[in-house]
Amino acid sequence: MGFSERFPRWTSAIIGLAQLALTAAIVGLEVGSVYIDLAHGTIWVGFWAGVIFIKTLLLMLFITCCCRGRCCATYVLIWTILSGALACVMIYFDQIFINDLCKCYLGDQLCCAVRGIESYRANFSAIFDECGQAITQGTISSKICPSIPYAKLKLIKAQLGCAVGMLITCAIYVVIYLFACLGICFGHD
Incomplete structure (x- = not known):
């Protein structure tokens, strides 16, 4: 067989x-x-x-x-x-x-800026501005995950x-x- x-x-x-x-x-x-x-x-x-x-x-x-x-x-x-x-x-x-x-796993800057698809439709430039300010102020760690x-x-x-x-x-x-x-x-x- x-x-x-x-x-x-x-x-x-x-x-x-x-x-x-x-x-x-x-x-x-x-x-x-x-x-x-x-x-x-x-x-x-x-x-x-x-x-x-x-x-x-x-x-x-x-x-x-x-x-x-x-x-x-x-x-x-x-x-x-x-x-x-x-x-x-x-x-x-x-x-x-x-x-x-x-x-x-993307690093602090990207983790701050990259969120859900819906957030990009509504206020993409505001997110980038917020993350840019956090980077210059040294407070990026508080912005990495703004909402669970x-x-x-x-x-x-x-x-x-x-x-x-x-x-x-x-x-x-x-x-x-x-x-x-x-x-x-x-x-x-």
Whole structure:
């Protein structure tokens, strides 16, 4: 019995569809989070991890229908491990931001000036003037996070849950791959 017979087609289809839903949710939640506040409580992990997640899920769906061999499954395994590692990174950053919604990695000047999308429509020049005055007066640390973006909290928690889900789907694929490689059959003699 070959590898493709021991590696059920339906498992990669279910994992691929689950990863599709999780990736769409992760990227969508990141868009919502960035809209609320562009700099605070984010490092845009949903965007840069989403690129890898998309490639992984497309490969997962590809091996469901087109390439059932061990070589293709191994290539997907490598991408799945990378996606699992990025899911761990996302969990790490989301946990940091849940504990500190004002966390900003852009430096004091940018953290002061960069806020939510709505603030740029209303008073972009006023924000720059305020930050410029704070820099000259040496009071920039009080202006870094003028208001805590509590609206982001539920989005970050949801993204954390999706990242955990992505990690679980990656782990399931690795286990199924190992079972198929070791010759453990799924209902076949």
